[in-house]
Amino acid sequence: MLRTRRVGRGLSMAVCAVLTFSFFTACSRNKTGSSDSITVGVVLPITGREGKPGQYQREGIELAIKQINQNGGILVKDLDKKLPIKEVFYDDTSDQAKSAAFAERAMSSDNVVAVVGAYSTALGEAESVMPDRYQVPWITTGAAASTIFNHGYQYAFGTLSPTNLLGSTTAEYLGTLVDQRKLTKGLKLALALENTDHGVDYGNGIKEWIQQHPGYFVVVFSENFDLGSPDFSGLLQKVKSANADIFLADAHLQDYITMHRQYLQSGMRHLMISYGARGPESDARKALGDGVDYIFAGIWWSRNLPYPQVKKFNEDYKAFTGHEPDSWYPATAYDAMRALAKAIENAGTLNKTAIRDALRKVQLNDSLLPGQTLKFGANGQINTPFVIVQNKPGGKVDIVFPKDAATGDSIAPTPKH
Amino acid sequence: MSTSPAPLPIRLLAQWRTFAPSWMILAGLAVMPLLLSSPNFIRLLFVTLLWITTSVAWNLLGGFAGQISFGFAVFYGIGAYTTALSMNAGVNPFIAFLVSAITAAAASLLVGLPTFRLRGPYFAIATIGISEAVRVVMTNLSFTGGASGYRIVEHRAFRQLDHYYTALVLASIAVAFSVFISRTRFGLGLNAIRQDEDAAAGLGVNPYAYKLGAHALAAALTGMVGGVFSRYAAFIHPQGVFGFQTSVHILLMPVIGGIATIWGPVLGGVVFGIVEEQIIASFPEIHLFIYGSMLILIILVEPGGILGAFRKLLRRIHGRR
Numbered sequence A: 001m002l003r004t005r006r007v008g009r010g011l012s013m014a015v016c017a018v019l020t021f022s023f024f025t026a027c028s029r030n031k032t033g034s035s036d037s038i039t040v041g042v043v044l045p046i047t048g049r050e051g052k053p054g055q056y057q058r059e060g061i062e063l064a065i066k067q068i069n070q071n072g073g074i075l076v077k078d079l080d081k082k083l084p085i086k087e088v089f090y091d092d093t094s095d096q097a098k099s100a101a102f103a104e105r106a107m108s109s110d111n112v113v114a115v116v117g118a119y120s121t122a123l124g125e126a127e128s129v130m131p132d133r134y135q136v137p138w139i140t141t142g143a144a145a146s147t148i149f150n151h152g153y154q155y156a157f158g159t160l161s162p163t164n165l166l167g168s169t170t171a172e173y174l175g176t177l178v179d180q181r182k183l184t185k186g187l188k189l190a191l192a193l194e195n196t197d198h199g200v201d202y203g204n205g206i207k208e209w210i211q212q213h214p215g216y217f218v219v220v221f222s223e224n225f226d227l228g229s230p231d232f233s234g235l236l237q238k239v240k241s242a243n244a245d246i247f248l249a250d251a252h253l254q255d256y257i258t259m260h261r262q263y264l265q266s267g268m269r270h271l272m273i274s275y276g277a278r279g280p281e282s283d284a285r286k287a288l289g290d291g292v293d294y295i296f297a298g299i300w301w302s303r304n305l306p307y308p309q310v311k312k313f314n315e316d317y318k319a320f321t322g323h324e325p326d327s328w329y330p331a332t333a334y335d336a337m338r339a340l341a342k343a344i345e346n347a348g349t350l351n352k353t354a355i356r357d358a359l360r361k362v363q364l365n366d367s368l369l370p371g372q373t374l375k376f377g378a379n380g381q382i383n384t385p386f387v388i389v390q391n392k393p394g395g396k397v398d399i400v401f402p403k404d405a406a407t408g409d410s411i412a413p414t415p416k417h
Numbered sequence B: 001m002s003t004s005p006a007p008l009p010i011r012l013l014a015q016w017r018t019f020a021p022s023w024m025i026l027a028g029l030a031v032m033p034l035l036l037s038s039p040n041f042i043r044l045l046f047v048t049l050l051w052i053t054t055s056v057a058w059n060l061l062g063g064f065a066g067q068i069s070f071g072f073a074v075f076y077g078i079g080a081y082t083t084a085l086s087m088n089a090g091v092n093p094f095i096a097f098l099v100s101a102i103t104a105a106a107a108s109l110l111v112g113l114p115t116f117r118l119r120g121p122y123f124a125i126a127t128i129g130i131s132e133a134v135r136v137v138m139t140n141l142s143f144t145g146g147a148s149g150y151r152i153v154e155h156r157a158f159r160q161l162d163h164y165y166t167a168l169v170l171a172s173i174a175v176a177f178s179v180f181i182s183r184t185r186f187g188l189g190l191n192a193i194r195q196d197e198d199a200a201a202g203l204g205v206n207p208y209a210y211k212l213g214a215h216a217l218a219a220a221l222t223g224m225v226g227g228v229f230s231r232y233a234a235f236i237h238p239q240g241v242f243g244f245q246t247s248v249h250i251l252l253m254p255v256i257g258g259i260a261t262i263w264g265p266v267l268g269g270v271v272f273g274i275v276e277e278q279i280i281a282s283f284p285e286i287h288l289f290i291y292g293s294m295l296i297l298i299i300l301v302e303p304g305g306i307l308g309a310f311r312k313l314l315r316r317i318h319g320r321r
Helices: A002-032 A051-070 A096-109 A121-127 A130-134 A163-179 A197-212 A233-241 A253-266 A282-292 A308-321 A329-347 A352-361 B008-036 B039-064 B073-088 B093-115 B120-139 B160-182 B185-195 B197-202 B207-233 B244-257 B264-282 B287-301 B305-320
Strands: A038-044 A074-076 A081-083 A085-091 A114-119 A138-142 A156-158 A187-194 A217-225 A246-250 A272-274 A296-299 A387-391 A397-401
Touching: A038 A051, A038 A096, A038 A329, A051 A085, A051 A114, A051 A138, A051 A308, A051 A329, A074 A329, A085 A096, A085 B264, A096 A114, A096 A121, A096 A130, A096 B039, A096 B264, A114 A121, A114 A329, A121 A138, A121 A197, A138 A329, A163 A197, A163 A217, A163 A246, A163 A272, A163 A296, A163 A387, A163 A397, A187 A197, A187 A233, A197 A217, A197 A246, A217 A233, A233 A253, A246 A253, A253 A282, A272 A296, A308 A329, A329 A352, B008 B039, B008 B160, B039 B160, B039 B185, B039 B207, B039 B244, B039 B264, B073 B093, B073 B120, B073 B207, B073 B244, B093 B120, B093 B207, B120 B244, B160 B185, B160 B207, B185 B197, B185 B207, B197 B207, B244 B264, B244 B287, B244 B305, B264 B287, B264 B305, B287 B305
Parallel strands: A038 A085, A038 A114, A114 A138, A138 A156, A187 A217, A187 A246, A246 A272
Antiparallel strands: A074 A081, A296 A387, A387 A397
C-alpha cells in the first residue's frame, strides 16, 4: 500500500514534469511574432501520403519568402518601415486532425498575420473551420473543392480554381479533338472518381459540359473509388467491361500511380486517358516509365506556359531547390505567398481583418497562373483557366490546350504501343 | 484474534493521502487555463485529456481483461458522427455526448457478441476486420457526407474553455472509473480473465459476460470522446475518425505508459497528446525519426512502459538506501 502510494506520488510528479516541459516548449512558440518581422504560418504535409506535393508547395512558398525578403521585405505603412517575412512551418503529416490542429496553433498562438498551405481537399476541409474561428486570413494552395468555399467563410481564400472547371475543361478539350476530327462524335466515356468533394466536382464538370454539348460524348460508366486505396483492380475490371472509348479518372498522385500500373497490367487501352489533375509528375514517370506516355491532365499551372515570369520562376526555383518544378504544385503556393505579401502592403497594417479586406481586392498582374492575373472571387476562390498538358515520349510534356498557350499538338487517339 | 477495521476518520485520511496527488493535478488542470489563457496550450491540454480518456477506456478491456482490440476507432468514430448528426439536428451537445456513449456501447455489443468467442490474436484480427468494414461503410454512406466528411454547425460563438472543461470532466470520470473498477469484484474478474481465462471460468467468473461488460464501458467512454472531439473540430472525416491509425493510436498510449495499470494509460495519453505534437512542431524535418525512436526504445527496453521504468527506478533507489 505504502509502495503504491509512493509510486502514485512519484508518478504525479513525473506527469507534472512532462506537462511543465511541454508547457514551456508550447509557449516558446508564442514568441514568434515580433515587431521586426511579419510572421506567416505555413501548414503543409511533408510526410505521409501527400508528402511529395506538400514538399513542392513548401518550396514554392519559401522561394517567394526568400525573394520578398531579398527585396527588403514588405512595406507596412502603419509602421513606416519594411519588414521581412518570418515563416512558422508545421508538417501536418497528411493527417486531417493534425492539419486543423496546426492551423489552429499557428492562428491562436504564433501571432501570425495569415496561414498559407493545406494541400489536398481533405486536409483543406479540416483546416477551413479555423480561419473564421480565429479571424485570421487563410489561403489554401492545394485544395480546390467548391464545398470549402460555399460555407460563407469570411477569412478563407484559395489559389486553385474550382475542380468542376477542371472537369468541364477536360470535356471541352476532348470536344476540340472531336471538332478537329481526331476523335469521332458520340464516343463513350468511363469515369472513375475519387469519392470526395474533389471527385464529385470533377464528375459534375464533365457531365455539365456533355449536357450543354449534346452528341459529343456519352457517359457509359461512372463509379467512385476510395482515396488512398491500395487496389483498383475491381474498379478497372468494371471499366473494361463497360467497353468505353475514353477513360477519365480523378485521382491523387499515389492513386494515379497505383491505378495506372494496374491499368497497364490489365492490358486495357482507350483512345484517350486522363487522371484529372495528375499526369506529368516525375514520380509517375519514374514508377511507370513510358507507360505514362500520352496521358493528358488538366492542371492549374505548367512550367511550359509562355510567360516571361514563368521562365524566371523556373530558373529561380531550380536554383533554389536543385530541381525543376514538378507539375503545378509549387506555382500556386508561390503565387499565394506573393498575393498575401501584396495584400499586406496594400493594407498598410498588420491588422488581420484589414489584410483579409485587402486580399479580397488584391490583383496579382504578373501571376504565374494561366491568364497571368490572380484575384480572389467573392467566395475567396480564384477562377483562372486550366491548361491541358499531355505526356509525350522521351519524358516531354506539352501544353496542348488552350490553343494560344499550346507548345505542341495533341496526340489523339493514343497510339498503340 | 480478529483485527477490527481502522476508524472511519483514519480510513478517510489514508484515502485522502492516497488520492491527494490526483486531486492536486485535477485542481491544477482546472485552474491552469484561467491563469495562462494561452489558446494553444489549452488546445494541447484539451487534446491530451481526450487521448487520456480513450487510453484509459481501452485499458479497461485491453489492460485489465487482456483483450487486445484494434477496433476502438469504430466507437470513436460512431461517437463523433452521432454527436455531429445530433448537434446538426438541434440536440444540446451534452445530450448528444450521452447519446454517443449509448450508441457506442450498443455498437460494442454488436462487435463483442461474435468476436469474444475468439481468443488472443484471432480476436485482435477480427477487430481489425470489423474496424475496416465500418470505415468502408462510413466512407460510402451518403447521409453522413461519405468520404467528403461532415461539417458540424453550432449556432453559438466558439468558446475554447467550454470544450476544455468538458474534456477535463470526461478524463476525470474515466480515471475515477478505472480506479473504481480495479477495486471491485468486476475488476478482479477481469484481472483473472487476463491471467487465465479458463481458470477464471472455473472460479465462477463468466468471461464472456465480463468481457462484454468491459467492452461496453470502454466503448461508451470512447464514444463520448469522439463526440467531444467532433464538436471542437467542427469537421470530421471517416478516414480520420474511423481510420486504422486512430485504433493504433488508442492502443499505443497504454502500451507507452504501462498496460494494465491505472496511471500508465494516463502517462501514455500525456506523451501522445503533448510530446508528439511538440516534437512535430519543433523538429518538422526529423520528427518521425525522433518519435519513432522514442516509441521503439520504450517498447523494446521497457515492456512495462514508462510506468514500468519508473517503478524499476524507484526500486533501485530504495535498494540503495
